Amino acid sequence: MTTANTTGTAVLAQGARAEATIDLAALRANLAALRARTDGPALMAVVKADAYGHGAVRCAQEAVAAGIGWLGAAMPEEALALRAAGIGPEQARILCWLWTPGGPWQQALCAAVDVSVSARWALDELVAAVRETGVPGRVHLKADTGLGRNGCQPHDWPDLVAAALRAQAEGLIEVVGLWSHFAAADEPGHPSIQAQLDSFETALAYAERAGVRPEVRHLANSPATLLLPASHYDLVRTGLAMYGLSPVPEVGTPADFGLRPVMSLTARLALVKTVPGGHGVSYGHHYTTSGPTTLGLVPVGYADGIPRHASGTGPVLIGGKWRTVAGRVAMDQFVVDLGGDTPVVGEEVLLFGTGEHGEPTAEDWGRACGTISYEIITRIGARVPRRYVGSTSS
CATH class of the missing domain: 3.20.20.10 (Alanine racemase)
Structure with missing residues (x-):
């Protein structure tokens, strides 16, 4: 049975690394x-x-x-x-x-x-x-x-x-x-x-x-x-x-057209750790910490459909705060700089959803990656299980 977290969005199934919730x-x-x-x-x-x-x-x-x-x-x-x-x-x-x-x-x-x-x-x-x-x-x-x-x-x-x-x-x-x-x-x-x-x-x-x-x-x-x-x-x-996304975002949002995004993508923090200033993050050290901070590891990557173009730009919501991908997106994981916050391992990371509770949307991800929302949702791969809620038969 689906529950909700403090943002009102679907809670990840017990033990799941990541999942896409599909609101039928x-x-x-x-x-x-x-x-x-x-x-x-x-x-x-x-x-x-x-x-x-x-x-x-x-x-x-x-x-x-x-x-x-x-x-x-x-x-x-x-x-x-x-x-x-x-x-x-x-x-x-x-x-x-x-x-x-x-x-x-x-x-x-x-x-x-x-x-x-x-x-x-x-x-x-x-x-x-x-x-x-x-x-x-x-x-x-x-x-x-x-x-x-x-x-x-x-x-x-x-x-x-x-x-x-x-x-x-x-x-x-x-x-x-x-x-x-x-x-x-x-x-x-x-x-x-x-x-x-x-x-x-x-x-x-x-x-x-x-x-x-x-x-x-x-x-x-x-x-x-x-x-x-x-x-x-x-x-x-x-x-x-x-699927509840606006094909003309410059003209109107989904809500403007009476639509609601159907997919939400959620993962769990796999690791939280403290690092010193000047610490390189992910391949190539394209991101270096500006001072002592905490890093969170999100266990999804481009093999799951997270665009590598989201490196340094992709937005996520953790603990009610927007964070941005720090450094390069890897095949199976990416890192966010938590700025000294220390959420517990296993805390939910909301990559995108309806936007109604402050979380990023697929449109936000499209803009961050220089692409369109179509690509963001269609590339979420088979390694990410789908969980269906709101069915007339459930």
Whole structure:
């Protein structure tokens, strides 16, 4: 059973070196808040990258229980794992969009996974798999409207649409979706936003004139879901926002959007010791104590997903006080200068949480490391156990 410490945050399980606490009640509340903002379009819960580090199966199950009918996965293996966990097509459609030649097309078809197609090679491999399995494919054609990443370029779009319609006429596939992805929806006013909206409209109009009748048209990611109603169409794809972090921190905090961070990361002090002034700390002695002080050893490092770029900058909360990583983050541990304080060995170190009790947030860590909150949460590794609280089934 979860308890709370003096900051009101989840207490580390007995004997645990470190753990990430995943608040499923916060996840459900975030999904409800996001649905309320869209007011009409369906919502896709994006659970790629192990649900941004939160645990794909548990988060997907919670989303489905909350009435979410679409799940998003990047890799086919991620989509297949959700089906293997018992999330059937009658509960949720699963879209998988990052394919490479020779991918598990047959398995995806048999598992009723929707597949994204951005080029003729992918359509050809999918059609071959359909012929082998006898299972028709559900296809989302992806247009490159300006991101320059995955997606079909405008000059190739007519050929891809025509080939997809020929396969559909043979009963091999059904084109159920048309979609694209923003490059800069997290930068309000960026000129690419309107350019991509216009390009998407052009791609939609061409496909629909050619005879495509999609179930869903979708373009909005988390920032567009929050800031660009014109991009919502039939379905919005929420990733970071679902996990309670702001994809547009310059515009608003999670609380400003009615969101609450889902993950808190906690460790225990493994050692507290007194050292003299001039004492070097960690590899390379990039930090040297300015005078007699106490040092605390935190037993997590870059093998656990703590960025090495947090060396000398990463914030933690110990005993109600913010501390900063002293010296380099090592593979399994880092040190903080406690300034003469002497907390007991085993005292909790809160690396990040909701911020409601004075602790750092994933956004604070992102700023400290010169990166984004997305990277902070997704890189927390498998050595850090996840503990789930607030589930409807618990």
